[in-house]
Amino acid sequence: MGEVERGAGVEANLGKTRVYNAAGGDAPPGIAALGPDVRRPAEADLLQKLQRLPDLQSAWLLLAYCAAPRAQHLLRNVLSADILPYARAHDAAIWNVVEGPLGGQGPDEGDAWLAARAVAFLPPSFGGLGLLSAERVFAWADALPVLRARYPEVADGIVHELEGELARPCLRAAALAAHRLAEAGWEARPDWDACARGAGSPAVDGELGLGNPGWQRHAVLAPLTSFRERVLLPTLTPAARALLHSQSGPHARMWLAAIPSDVASTLKPDLMHVALRRRLRLPLPLTGRCCGAQGRHGCGAQVDAYGDHHLACPRKGLLPRRGFVVERAWVQVAREAVSPEGRVVPQQWLEHTTAPQVRADDRRRLDFVVYGAMTTGEALCCDATPLTRAGRPVHGADARAGVALDAARRRKVARYPELTRGGPQRLVVLAADVGGWNDQCQQFLRILLRLPVQRAPPPLRASAAQGWARRWWSVLSVALQRAVACSALGVWSMPPLPGAQDALPLGDVLDLASASAPSRLPLH
Numbered sequence: 001m002g003e004v005e006r007g008a009g010v011e012a013n014l015g016k017t018r019v020y021n022a023a024g025g026d027a028p029p030g031i032a033a034l035g036p037d038v039r040r041p042a043e044a045d046l047l048q049k050l051q052r053l054p055d056l057q058s059a060w061l062l063l064a065y066c067a068a069p070r071a072q073h074l075l076r077n078v079l080s081a082d083i084l085p086y087a088r089a090h091d092a093a094i095w096n097v098v099e100g101p102l103g104g105q106g107p108d109e110g111d112a113w114l115a116a117r118a119v120a121f122l123p124p125s126f127g128g129l130g131l132l133s134a135e136r137v138f139a140w141a142d143a144l145p146v147l148r149a150r151y152p153e154v155a156d157g158i159v160h161e162l163e164g165e166l167a168r169p170c171l172r173a174a175a176l177a178a179h180r181l182a183e184a185g186w187e188a189r190p191d192w193d194a195c196a197r198g199a200g201s202p203a204v205d206g207e208l209g210l211g212n213p214g215w216q217r218h219a220v221l222a223p224l225t226s227f228r229e230r231v232l233l234p235t236l237t238p239a240a241r242a243l244l245h246s247q248s249g250p251h252a253r254m255w256l257a258a259i260p261s262d263v264a265s266t267l268k269p270d271l272m273h274v275a276l277r278r279r280l281r282l283p284l285p286l287t288g289r290c291c292g293a294q295g296r297h298g299c300g301a302q303v304d305a306y307g308d309h310h311l312a313c314p315r316k317g318l319l320p321r322r323g324f325v326v327e328r329a330w331v332q333v334a335r336e337a338v339s340p341e342g343r344v345v346p347q348q349w350l351e352h353t354t355a356p357q358v359r360a361d362d363r364r365r366l367d368f369v370v371y372g373a374m375t376t377g378e379a380l381c382c383d384a385t386p387l388t389r390a391g392r393p394v395h396g397a398d399a400r401a402g403v404a405l406d407a408a409r410r411r412k413v414a415r416y417p418e419l420t421r422g423g424p425q426r427l428v429v430l431a432a433d434v435g436g437w438n439d440q441c442q443q444f445l446r447i448l449l450r451l452p453v454q455r456a457p458p459p460l461r462a463s464a465a466q467g468w469a470r471r472w473w474s475v476l477s478v479a480l481q482r483a484v485a486c487s488a489l490g491v492w493s494m495p496p497l498p499g500a501q502d503a504l505p506l507g508d509v510l511d512l513a514s515a516s517a518p519s520r521l522p523l524h
């Protein structure tokens with residue numbers, strides 16, 4: 001270790017590195033060479049324990065934030081050809097932990113599970129689960145500027161070789177990785193010299209499964225983008241394509257990162273199970289063959305195995321319940337935001353407000369109204385609507401995201417014309433389909449976010465903003481998934497949730513801010 005430190009100027013991180021025979025001498029029995037075999041037993045042990053956890057949400061979080069990212073250190077430091085067997089075994093072991101608790105493959109489900117596996121290893125913003133595929137990571141050049149700062153002549157030599165005659169195997173591997181990225185259609189790749197001079201990478205939103213910030217993130221995204229567009233999407237049915245687009249939207253994934261610290265952020269194992277299966281487009285647990293069989297409400301039509309019919313059927317009576325669950329989550333978020341200066345009134349009759357030109361017998365009711373959130377004093381009149389046609393693609397929804405959300409907004413604007421003509425109120429249409437949220441949801445949340453952040457002490461404001469955003473998107477997307485999972489089975493099984501508390505201590509929220517990156521805890 002001392003030699004490494006003197007020779008390479010690199011200090012060993014003893015939290016992440018296990019040292020055998022620190023005093024020198026032969027390797028201990030069973031350790032023939034360093035490599036993936038040293039890590040596999042510890043990994044396999046963790047993965048096996050995860051499969052036995054009774055709570056699916058906790059097992060998922062430990063898998064996505066602790067177990068899956070453990071491969072990254074090796075992937076960045078070992079030649080891709082050498083690490084490939086380990087990477088494949090790692091991916092297979094991770095997938096095994098997803099597949100097992102979901103019940104495994106049924107007969108004739110092979111193709112569905114192949115597609116599900118492909119989706120699981122996509123980043124959440126691509127509609128996936130955010131498990132980083134070890135096999136698809138390429139070693140990359142974020143190390144060059146660091147090297148150049150310490151050993152400029154070594155870095156210059158590397159760049160020179162990369163751009164010319166390749167002799168060393170590691171540089172040949174780096175050049176091959178760059179070539180593959182070019183094949184995947186990544187045109188914005190900087191040349192090696194620019195990398196070494198520290199060319200900054202364009203910012204991308206941090207998200208699960210993309211590895212380190214910097215160029216590595218872009219290098220991971222490029223082949224994944226190509227895979228999703230050229231390989232995966234063309235093989236999917238229109239309904240599956242629409243679902244993938246819908247669940248790719250901003251913050252659509254937040255239920256996958258929600259920490260179950262209170263009721264509002266918790267998904268019970270059965271609902272988590274259905275939510276995961278729906279996101280992977282796998283058949284759901286058994287339900288009646290006909291909509292409305294055995295004396296229940298329904299239209300009598302034949303039901304599909306993916307929950308699409310139940311999510312869209314207006315005769316089933318589940319749509320208003322679904323809407324109510326999401327509306328309550330919005331009310332909770334608004335209350336946590338405006339407390340104590342403002343006021344949130346749920347189920348506000350329009351005729352009880354001073355909205356202009358509303359008749360006394362008007363039967364329209366807003367989901368909730370928020371007073372005191374805007375610096376300009378406007379009241380925010382909110383209508384939260386999870387869309388009804390979630391499973392059956394709205395025209396164009398299989399080709400691009402957000403089509404159904406735009407349509408929902410147009411319908412609401414037509415319903416409340418008197419709230420859209422300016423004045424001291426503003427109509428906010430909070431539309432969500434099975435996964436995604438419309439632009440107004442994003443804007444509304446940003447308005448709310450200003451309120452508690454301003455109340456926090458100045459040095460804590462950045463963390464408070466991060467923590468509140470994570471908290472509220474978790475609450476909202478857990479509520480949406482809960483409502484969708486419940487109605488997808490055609491039987492409403494959700495117990496009533498306890499009333500929302502008005503305030504959350506800042507300390508709890510700051511915890512969330514620091515928990516938004518993968519665990520950096522030492523292995524042992």
Ligand SMILES: [Zn+2]
Pocket residue numbers: 291292298299300301309313314315316
């Ligand atoms: Zn029906």
